[in-house]
Amino acid sequence: MKMTFRWFGEGNDSVTLKQIRQIPGCTGLMGVLDQYAAGEVWPKEVFEEYRKHVNDAGLEVEVIESVNVHEDIKLGLPSRDKYIENYCKTIENLAACGVKVIVYNFMPVFDWLRTDLAHPLEDGSNVLYYNHKQLEGLTPVKLVEDTAKNSNGFTLPGWEPERLKELERVLELYKDIDEDKLREHYKYFLEGIIPTCERVGVKMAVHPDDPAWNVFGIPRVVHCKEDLEKIINMVDSPSNCLCLCTGSLGSSPDNDIPAIIRYFGAKNRIACAHVRNIKYLGDHEFCETSHLSSDGSLDMYEIMKAFYDTGFDGYIRPDHGRMIWDEKARPGYGLYDRALGIAYLNGIWESLHKALPKNK
Ligand code: DNO
Numbered sequence: 001m002k003m004t005f006r007w008f009g010e011g012n013d014s015v016t017l018k019q020i021r022q023i024p025g026c027t028g029l030m031g032v033l034d035q036y037a038a039g040e041v042w043p044k045e046v047f048e049e050y051r052k053h054v055n056d057a058g059l060e061v062e063v064i065e066s067v068n069v070h071e072d073i074k075l076g077l078p079s080r081d082k083y084i085e086n087y088c089k090t091i092e093n094l095a096a097c098g099v100k101v102i103v104y105n106f107m108p109v110f111d112w113l114r115t116d117l118a119h120p121l122e123d124g125s126n127v128l129y130y131n132h133k134q135l136e137g138l139t140p141v142k143l144v145e146d147t148a149k150n151s152n153g154f155t156l157p158g159w160e161p162e163r164l165k166e167l168e169r170v171l172e173l174y175k176d177i178d179e180d181k182l183r184e185h186y187k188y189f190l191e192g193i194i195p196t197c198e199r200v201g202v203k204m205a206v207h208p209d210d211p212a213w214n215v216f217g218i219p220r221v222v223h224c225k226e227d228l229e230k231i232i233n234m235v236d237s238p239s240n241c242l243c244l245c246t247g248s249l250g251s252s253p254d255n256d257i258p259a260i261i262r263y264f265g266a267k268n269r270i271a272c273a274h275v276r277n278i279k280y281l282g283d284h285e286f287c288e289t290s291h292l293s294s295d296g297s298l299d300m301y302e303i304m305k306a307f308y309d310t311g312f313d314g315y316i317r318p319d320h321g322r323m324i325w326d327e328k329a330r331p332g333y334g335l336y337d338r339a340l341g342i343a344y345l346n347g348i349w350e351s352l353h354k355a356l357p358k359n360k
Helices: 017-021 044-056 071-075 080-096 132-136 140-149 167-176 179-200 225-234 257-266 300-309 336-355
Strands: 002-007 028-031 060-065 101-105 116-120 126-131 203-207 240-245 270-275 278-282 285-288 315-318
Touching (some): 002 017, 002 060, 028 315, 044 060, 044 080, 071 179, 101 270, 179 240, 225 257
Parallel strands (some): 002 028, 028 060, 101 203, 270 315
Antiparallel strands (some): 278 285
């Protein structure tokens, strides 16, 4: 297992590489280059420079997140072939600079979604929060405006302005797309890119829908074991993998996270993982918490044990921390609580290793 940290890049993150390097047991990044809009080719030279900068700080960058899939691919429009071709070029360019895993998602229009970015907890910290009932009174446009306004001046992953400026037009196009259609388009995308991944040694890791259900009546097809099974079977290749996000899948109490990890881990289809805790507050209502099991509804020991028992040797990062100690950062992406999360997850891993030395 390699412990990593999400970093948004110089000038685009309140956290520095030096700080990340000083988190015990953190050896690398899950990097992001969000200056490129979905559908654009990420140039090799730019990424090479970025990689060198990260390596010079003593960290690896073998995982890249949010190489976003152009909406035309999800919609199955004729222009998708051009965007798939560009995606393949980006894969080649990243692989040439040492990238081994690319995290992406196949959520139409939105990436992750919350109704409050600063929900207060009893300990005086604040966290991301979701209540499905609150969406009923909101239009997608209003939600986007509120999310942008409350993000402490940072662009949030998946909520980049250029991606969302055509929101109303795109929402209209989804009216004719149901889950089966979306899966057809997904399969077409995978068939277009996986041969390139195999050739250059990259694993694609799909991030689950967050939250794990449909929003605003738009279909979503990546939020339970059956969905994930369909995806890995669309193109049966070791390059067609999952990013196991415990908090996203875990937003639905119907998803048994340790069992899902064991199932796909045994098939060697989990390339990387986002590990965090959440707390159920009601029907389709939850908040995020510290990583500690007793603070939330997920059993983090059982989650880490499932990774451990299946010999997981991919990348893990903590995800979405609370905002604590008066830190001012991108919601969910402060330094302090995610660093605490790493220390805790590494502690579980060490105790698993010492108690069960025959596993890795
Ligand atoms: C949310 C993140 C996601 C993830 C993307 C990958 O906080 O985990 O933005 O990186 O869905 O495409």
